[in-house]
């Protein structure tokens with residue numbers, strides 16, 4: 001069986017600056033992967049290539065075995081090459097990949113419930129069905145009573161929980177979370193980590209960029225340490241977090257602990 005998420009020979013540069021420098025990863029269905037690495041090491045870019053918020057210069061990403069944003073065509077020279085999918089097809093693929101941003105990115109003019117229901121409605125789900133499902137999801141993240149509230153009336157932790165509910169609204173097979181707790185006041189981190197822990201236990205494939213090493217040790221099946229756009233070290237948390245082999249990993253962990 002192919003991996004839930006496959007990253008094959010990924011290379012991405014911004015101008016001359018190579019940010020993802022030959023990454024290969026295979027993440028099994030239901031697994032929880034934590035990506036660690038210093039600021040600027042390419043963690044966000046790597047996550048964003050998975051749902052093609054960033055297009056790769058080389059390589060391909062697959063989700064559920066399906067290449068994201070591209071299909072294989074025969075070029076004029078008779079050799080196969082990747083061709084970009086039309087925007088509509090890409091949107092359909094993206095709907096199966098939930099994304100949670102550091103700064104929540106909720107629509108300020110919509111209520112919590114509308115924020116969660118908006119994606120499904122845009123995808124053609126009848127409004128009543130989308131709202132009923134949104135209510136269930138808000139319940140699941142402990143905000144069943146806040147559906148009518150606008151983001152600015154919610155705490156950061158509540159906003160991020162709404163954002164997680166929104167990421168689940170189209171029943172994605174994978175959910176990507178980019179530093180989901182790093183914009184939160186310390187006392188609000190726990191409630192969001194709690195929701196992510198439940199999600200991890202539910203069997204959704206997760207990729208989480210986080211500096212919360214204790215949380216990573218607890219929930220991750222797999223830890224990837226990224227530096228200068230390369231996977232320097234990867235393995236179970238007991239290996240990468242508790243007994244890192246590479247000096248860069250050791251140095252990083254000694255600073256975040």
Ligand code: ADP
Pocket residue numbers: 014019037038039040041042043044045046
């Ligand atoms: P991390 O999330 O690990 O902090 P990023 O993936 O955000 O790292 O960024 C990696 C590098 O790529 C950084 O040097 C950043 O400045 C650069 N970068 C990220 N996005 C862009 C962009 N859209 N244009 C130019 N440079 C970018």
Ligand code: MG
Pocket residue numbers: 043044045178179
């Ligand atoms: Mg980042």
